[in-house]
Amino acid sequence: MAVQTRRAAIVGGNRIPFARSNSRYARASNQDMLTATLDGLVARFGLQGAQVGEVVAGAVLKHARDFNLTRESVLGSRLSASTPAYDVQQACGTGLEAAVLVANKIALGQVESGIAGGVDTTSDAPMAINEDMRRALLAVNSAKTVQQRLKALAGIRPGQFLPEVPRNSEPRTGLSMGEHAAITAAEWEIGRAEQDELAVASHRNLAAAYDRGFFDDLVTPYLGLSRDENLRPDSSLEKVATLKPVFGKGDGATMTAGNSTPLTDGASAVLLGSDEWAASKGLPVLAHLVDAQTAAVDYVHGGEGLLMAPVHAVPVLLARNGLTLQDFDLYEVHEAFASTVLATLKAWEDAAYCKDTLGLDAPLGPVDRSKLNVNGSSLAAGHPFAATGGRIVATLAKLLHEAGPGKRGLISICAAGGQGVVAILES
Amino acid sequence: MSDWYRDFANSGVGTTITRQLGLPRPAVLRRYEPGQPLLPGPAVVGSAGAGRLGNRLTALLRDAGVAVQSLGAADVEDGERPAAVLLDATGLTGPGDLAGVHAFLAPAVKRLRRSGRVLVLGDPPTGAESPAQAAARQALDGLVRSVAKELRDGSTANLLLVPARTEESLAGPVRFFLSGRSAYVDGQQVTLSGAAGDVAQDELRPLAGTVAVVTGAARGIGAAIARTLHRDGAVVVVVDLPSAGDHLAEVANGVRGTALQLDISREDAGQRIIDHAVQRHGRLDIVVHNAGITRDKLLVNMDPARWESVIGVNIAAQLRINETLLASEHFRTTPRIVSVASTSGIAGNRGQTNYAASKGGVMGMVRATAPLLGAHGGSINAVAPGFIETEMTARMPFATREVARRLNSLQQGGQPTDVAEAIAFLASDAAGGISGEVLRVCGQNLVGA
Numbered sequence: 027m028a029v030q031t032r033r034a035a036i037v038g039g040n041r042i043p044f045a046r047s048n049s050r051y052a053r054a055s056n057q058d059m060l061t062a063t064l065d066g067l068v069a070r071f072g073l074q075g076a077q078v079g080e081v082v083a084g085a086v087l088k089h090a091r092d093f094n095l096t097r098e099s100v101l102g103s104r105l106s107a108s109t110p111a112y113d114v115q116q117a118c119g120t121g122l123e124a125a126v127l128v129a130n131k132i133a134l135g136q137v138e139s140g141i142a143g144g145v146d147t148t149s150d151a152p153m154a155i156n157e158d159m160r161r162a163l164l165a166v167n168s169a170k171t172v173q174q175r176l177k178a179l180a181g182i183r184p185g186q187f188l189p190e191v192p193r194n195s196e197p198r199t200g201l202s203m204g205e206h207a208a209i210t211a212a213e214w215e216i217g218r219a220e221q222d223e224l225a226v227a228s229h230r231n232l233a234a235a236y237d238r239g240f241f242d243d244l245v246t247p248y249l250g251l252s253r254d255e256n257l258r259p260d261s262s263l264e265k266v267a268t269l270k271p272v273f274g275k276g277d278g279a280t281m282t283a284g285n286s287t288p289l290t291d292g293a294s295a296v297l298l299g300s301d302e303w304a305a306s307k308g309l310p311v312l313a314h315l316v317d318a319q320t321a322a323v324d325y326v327h328g329g330e331g332l333l334m335a336p337v338h339a340v341p342v343l344l345a346r347n348g349l350t351l352q353d354f355d356l357y358e359v360h361e362a363f364a365s366t367v368l369a370t371l372k373a374w375e376d377a378a379y380c381k382d383t384l385g386l387d388a389p390l391g392p393v394d395r396s397k398l399n400v401n402g403s404s405l406a407a408g409h410p411f412a413a414t415g416g417r418i419v420a421t422l423a424k425l426l427h428e429a430g431p432g433k434r435g436l437i438s439i440c441a442a443g444g445q446g447v448v449a450i451l452e453s
Numbered sequence: 454m455s456d457w458y459r460d461f462a463n464s465g466v467g468t469t470i471t472r473q474l475g476l477p478r479p480a481v482l483r484r485y486e487p488g489q490p491l492l493p494g495p496a497v498v499g500s501a502g503a504g505r506l507g508n509r510l511t512a513l514l515r516d517a518g519v520a521v522q523s524l525g526a527a528d529v530e531d532g533e534r535p536a537a538v539l540l541d542a543t544g545l546t547g548p549g550d551l552a553g554v555h556a557f558l559a560p561a562v563k564r565l566r567r568s569g570r571v572l573v574l575g576d577p578p579t580g581a582e583s584p585a586q587a588a589a590r591q592a593l594d595g596l597v598r599s600v601a602k603e604l605r606d607g608s609t610a611n612l613l614l615v616p617a618r619t620e621e622s623l624a625g626p627v628r629f630f631l632s633g634r635s636a637y638v639d640g641q642q643v644t645l646s647g648a649a650g651d652v653a654q655d656e657l658r659p660l661a662g663t664v665a666v667v668t669g670a671a672r673g674i675g676a677a678i679a680r681t682l683h684r685d686g687a688v689v690v691v692v693d694l695p696s697a698g699d700h701l702a703e704v705a706n707g708v709r710g711t712a713l714q715l716d717i718s719r720e721d722a723g724q725r726i727i728d729h730a731v732q733r734h735g736r737l738d739i740v741v742h743n744a745g746i747t748r749d750k751l752l753v754n755m756d757p758a759r760w761e762s763v764i765g766v767n768i769a770a771q772l773r774i775n776e777t778l779l780a781s782e783h784f785r786t787t788p789r790i791v792s793v794a795s796t797s798g799i800a801g802n803r804g805q806t807n808y809a810a811s812k813g814g815v816m817g818m819v820r821a822t823a824p825l826l827g828a829h830g831g832s833i834n835a836v837a838p839g840f841i842e843t844e845m846t847a848r849m850p851f852a853t854r855e856v857a858r859r860l861n862s863l864q865q866g867g868q869p870t871d872v873a874e875a876i877a878f879l880a881s882d883a884a885g886g887i888s889g890e891v892l893r894v895c896g897q898n899l900v901g902a
Binding site for chain 1: 695696697698699701702703705706709710711712713714715716719732733734735
């Protein structure tokens with residue numbers, strides 16, 4: 027078999043507006059949202075009854091019933107029922123990883139087209155029976171006689187009725203993601219004011235993008251929401267400065283509800299294909315996915331911050347593509363927390379860190395802030411974990427397309443478990 | 454929404470009660486379904502004076518599979534009752550000839566079936582050779598409108614004016630008026646202005662091979678237009694505000710078209726429409742300006758914002774998009790535009806000075822734009838809906854809605870499909886001879902006739 031690769035084209039995207047947790051989408055399941063998002067994509071690109079090569083998507087918070095989430099969503103959508111699908115899960119990197127997987131198959135010629143997506147709900151979250159109860163019920167289930175069954179049932183205690191609520195915390199440290207980020211913020215001495223500035227800019231940039239119609243062909247309303255619910259167009263430094271810190275300890279705590287992403291519900295999808303496929307369908311090519319890299323760090327014992335993996339992934343990606351950090355026209359650094367973005371940028375500028383931790387001869391240097399998250403990011407839009415990658419890929423692809431041919435963009439997304447996914451797009 | 458009263462009046466006990474009390478008896482209208490014959494029975498063709506269309510009418514009816522009865526058969530009691538009565542009145546020379554109109558129509562109309570059609574063909578009064586001839590030609594207008602008001606059981610009467618040298622385009626309009634597509638068009642007059650009309654080769658898909666754009670297509674009349682154009686064979690691009698995108702996606706997926714979320718009042722709306730249609734579907738043939746808004750207030754209480762938004766969306770946006778379309782090399786092959794006007798723009802409506810002004814503006818625009826599209830073999834027309842059963846009219850207070858529904862000759866509200874059928878017809882080559890016209894789809898609304 028000839029191993030000749032080609033760059034996968036990003037044709038366009040669709041997402042539903044992101045809703046705050048326990049709000050507009052409280053009764054929508056992952057499957058509902060992903061199906062609606064696929065149907066919006068189908069409507070935008072006239073894919074009714076079409077068989078695309080593969081649909082790849084995932085969710086971070088999954089119910090047991092979501093075991094075949096993407097395939098079930100495809101079956102409920104207007105796509106051809108003969109479209110294959112599979113689920114992926116890489117925490118907040120899920121959406122971007124899904125796009126990379128689809129792009130790689132296109133690059134290898136294994137598929138001509140594909141859809142990458144992600145969905146998450148923190149409202150309709152799975153709630154499990156607690157571990158003791160689960161074991162007790164399993165024992166009841168495996169009992170062979172009535173006596174055994176009664177005996178097993180008699181073993182159930184009131185405390186076992188307490189449900190197990192999912193927590194946004196790292197299993198190995200017991201710390202929440204915000205608490206981890208606060209440690210990193212303190213280590214990198216990220217100040218409150220610069221975090222607030224980044225947050226306000228995110229809201230203003232996102233609102234301006236909506237106002238100029240940028241999202242007209244990227245977002246489809248859902249359940250009465252036509253813009254991201256978390257967006258505060260009138261956000262100001264004065265207002266966010268009044269918020270009390272929620273992560274970190276003592277006087278040095280800087281992270282507030284204003285400069286951290288809230289829990290959010292939503293879904294996104296990106297349509298990819300070969301150039302030939304897009305041309306044959308009369309579909310646009312916004313940009314190409316050039317290359318991608320993942321990395322993971324030892325945040326448990328290794329002294330690195332939980333959300334610092336993209337810092338490690340980017341230099342590998344740059345070296346492989348013969349690029350410097352300054353060779354980009356646009357940067358999309360996922361705003362899990364304002365402090366995460368700022369620590370990431372600071373680390374790339376830090377000579378000692380780049381040498382000692384990243385093993386580089388020289389620091390990567392600064393990122394031109396006027397090219398960073400120009401249409402806002404997760405602080406304003408919200409961050410339904412697996413849906414963020416699709417949001418960023420479609421947004422950046424359209425921005426690069428608007429800027430003209432040959433423009434380059436860098437995506438950096440941090441993920442739970444000390445992981446990170448980064449990618450290069452080019453128009 | 455459902456018309457409970459019409460359903461009641463057509464039920465067994467309802468028929469008895471409404472007849473005895475002399476209450477309105479709205480009929481279940483004969484509406485078009487693909488594959489149905491043009492007429493459910495024979496047609497009677499007659500003439501008043503020495504008309505020039507008789508043979509042509511007979512031939513085109515036979516082409517359409519309609520049995521044509523001889524002149525005398527209409528008043529034979531045991532003959533099959535006609536489903537349509539057509540009168541060639543192009544031979545009128547003066548009021549004296551109108552006796553022939555009466556002599557033909559009276560017995561024929563008496564025997565007309567339910568959901569029957571009366572179609573009178575005449576000449577426009579403006580080209581008359583004498584005042585007497587002009588009088589006779591103008592007389593047809595009052596006569597046909599009155600016949601329409603006398604007809605019952607879902608039957609309609611309309612007047613088609615056929616100036617000299619437009620006869621070649623006759624077939625399409627005649628078929629439209631006889632068919633179920635014109636179910637809610639009553640008491641109206643249409644003037645042919647060109648000879649370009651041509652009935653489709655594929656009767657089931659008269660719009661096959663065309664690409665159509667429908668604005669305001671997320672719901673109601675716009676969604677019905679998209680579905681009807683799709684049924685007739687067009688590839689449909691549906692446009693609506695980004696905030697209506699979820700409904701729009703449903704419509705797009707239903708018609709296997711594409712959704713374009715776009716505020717038509719944006720400066721670049723026309724170009725974005727052209728770009729989308731051409732890039733995705735390779736061409737652009739038909740644009741239906743359906744998007745419109747209402748911001749009702751009495752004139753004295755109307756703030757500038759209400760005024761400007763209605764004018765901006767309902768007429769200024771259409772004008773701007775048309776300018777872009779006319780300047781585009783992609784809108785050159787028999788391009789067709791159909792705008793949705795409103796009977797409010799003709800008769801006026803309390804609380805709707807802004808809306809009526811904008812819809813009046815649409816009609817002015819259509820007349821003035823017709824020659825510009827004619828240069829490319831195309832056409833532009835408007836459809837003015839009366840009371841149509843939509844989500845919007847469903848929100849009216851009960852009593853107001855019931856009264857509004859009955860105030861027309863068909864004694865019921867129209868369906869969104871009725872408007873859509875008229876638009877699909879005007880967007881087709883069958884209506885090629887019609888341009889610059891405003892066709893009312895109002896069941897002969899009694900207000901502001």
